Each structure stands twice: as structure tokens, then as C-alpha cells.
Amino acid sequence: MALKGNLRDVGLNQLLNLIYLAHKTGALTVQNDSGSAGKARLYFKEGRLIHAALDGQEARLTDVLVKVGKLTPDQARAVRSRAKVDTDKELGLLMIQSGMLNQNDIIQGVKNYLLETVYQLFTWRGGQFRFEANELPPEERITVAVSLDHLIIEGSRRVQEWEHLRDELPDLDVPLRFSDRPDTNLRNINLSVEQWKVVSFINARNTIRQIANFLKVDEFQIRRIVYGLQTAGLVDVMPTAAPAARPVAPVVPAEPVGRGVLLRVIDRLRRI
């Protein structure tokens, strides 16, 4: 039976923990339904991550190595045009034999790609997932086994960062305004390109969510950017009030029931 659900209900960390503890083998497919769309497919063998594909594409080795900075796009194009081979394993061997990369470069590159793919998934707040047991990646792919324990710890850190940002900026449906605090020293502030883009949209009509949608950044990224602008003293948002928690009265514990009574209940239940 396939494990199915939504990341809103069972977080990625919980899922990875389940796969890790139960030493599961199979493929986890996640279809992002929050913020920017996307689809990821992660493969596991005996509780370890071995392969990942993002956006429905099984990335070729050259693409993977470009993404993690082991090859330039020109080098990747040259390798692909020269190589008359079909599989990533043959492609990797060719690059090693030509002295372009060594085996460690390739393994480390594939591993970094796996990690970055999964870290991206930690920012997805919702998405249908399905775990198909015993499904493995295509034969021709290079697989590298990555232990999930460190990945889960780093994922937890990122989730904590996300939660901190969400606490700091709970409502995205509010507009931003430039801070009028007189103590802000604007001379020492350096903004990133992303922050400048957000700043250019600040006015009373644009909510944070609308800015994020226009710039095609997800909720995690927009919160990070706006939080950076807030802490720099550049912008303010309207605060929202938290609902008050209901006090819980302690329940009176049961009078201890003796073993004799319990054994009578057990005996009766067995016979009904």
C-alpha cells in the first residue's frame, strides 16, 4: 500500500524520518501546491537517499554538474556533443578518462545536487505526496547514498528558520510601507538584488503576497527578504494580534482501581 498525503499534514521532516527509521526503499513523489509550482521525485534505498529529480525531469549528469558548479555550461555542451554514450555512468567514465573531473568530483557533485534538491523541498509548505515502495531510479543514473540523519537535522534548522520568519511575518496579505523611524542609518545599508526588487513595489496598494506573486518568489523567500528589510529598519508591516489561549482546568484523576477489578473486566471482554 502506498503512503499518500499532503505536506501540510505530514511534514517533509516527518516523512524522511519515517523512511529513515523504517529503512524504506522506494520513490517519494511530491507535487508542490504552495507558492511556486514544482514536482520532485526522491528515491531511497534502505532508508538512504540515492537519487532526486526536480520538476518532473530526470536531470542528466552534465546538467547536475553544471548546477553544482563542477562544470561550466560550455564544458557540459562540449561533453554532450563529443560523447556518443547514453547513460550517465558512461558519461561519468568518459569525463574521468579525459581528465576533466575525477571520480570524487562527480560523486560529490551528485551528492550536493541531491542535498540542494531536498533542501528546496523543505520550503514547500504544501503538496500531495505518494511513496511507492520498492521503486528505484532508472538504471543508467548515477546513484549516491546519502544518510538521512544529517539531512533531517539541516531540514529541521531550515524549518525552524521558516517558522521564525512566519512568526515575525505572520500575514502576507498586508502592504508594506517605508519606515519613518528617524534613527535609521540609510548610508550603511546594502540591499541585494531581490531586496531592491521588493522595494520597488512598496506602496499602499500592493500586499506582500501580491509582490511575491509578481516576482515569482515563494512564501519562504518573500518572508526572508521582507524580514531583512524590516530588521534593517527600512520597512514596516501592520502587526496582527494573536488569539488568546483558553485556560485548561486540571482533570481529577480516577480513583485507583485494583488489579482484581481489571482482571474481571479483561475476563469478560475476552468472552463477549
Next chain:
Amino acid sequence: MQTVKMVVTGPFNSGKTSFIGSVSEIPVVRTERKITDNTRSVKEQTTVAMDFGRITIDNDLALYLFGTPGQKRFDFMWEILSEGMLGFVVLVDSARPETFREARRILDTFRGYSPTPFVIAANKQDDEDAWPAEDLKIALGLDAEVKVLPCIATKKESVKEILLELLYVILESAPEDKAPARKK
């Protein structure tokens, strides 16, 4: 007559009423109402106050089963129903992972009332989308010693097994019976 009480709790539509109905010797006393909000798509009626079932143990002893309302807006009833319970069962719909977090919240709330024995019943194991009990245990983030048991609440034998397992957990922490005082 002495009575002992167990509580059956869990999220909305986890099968609490069916669970009690499977073993109660009286028709379950239901306090159901037609659903008027958006949860109606899941089922037509739901328990708003409690379900009540009974099993006569012998001439001097009866077991009462109380089912809590599943919808969050009736959670003020939980404390009232928890008074004096021997233990509780948390029913989880194994095929609806969107309710797992709510199940964990309910469990934490009940554990916060008093240190009462409990078991988790991974219900609807006959559904093809059901998560296995051992996977559910990890998904709920439960300690190794917590019992998470496969369950089909519509089947009497399955419900009996859950109640017996809960009784064994209760038995582990039950005090020895006091010996009758000797006559001088």
C-alpha cells in the same frame, strides 16, 4: 454497582461511534446532529456531545465507554468526559493523514489532563490507502513504548483487541488489591 470508565477519542470521522457500537451491549446512546458546515462532505451526522456504550462485567461491575465529539469546537466536552477515566483510546483514521496532526493534538491534550494509560488505534486498516500502524507511530512522533495497534472499528474482534491491550497497559500500573483486614 461499581462502574469503570474508558474514553474513546480522536479526530472528526475517525470512527469513535462505530468503535463503541461494535462492543456495546446496549444501542449506543448517540448525541448526533446533522452537520451544517464544510465538514459535511465527509459525513452527514456527527457526535456533538458524546457517545455512550456499556458492557456489563458481572452483577457488581459495569464498563462504560464514552466517545468524545470529534469536531474541535466541541472540545470543551473532553475535560468533562475525562473525569475519572481508567484510560483512553485515541482513534486515528489511518487513511487520512490530514488528521494526524489533530490526533497528536488530541493525544497531547488528554495526556495533559492527567497521567492516564492510553493506546492509539490505527483505524480503517481495511482501507487501501491506510498507513500501516508502525508508519503511523513514526508519523505521529510517538515514543517507542506507546502502543499503536491496527484496528477496524466496525469489527467487534478488532475493537475487543484494542480494549484488551488498553486494559493490559492499565494493569501494568494498577495497585495490588488490599488484603482483607484480619480479625483479631
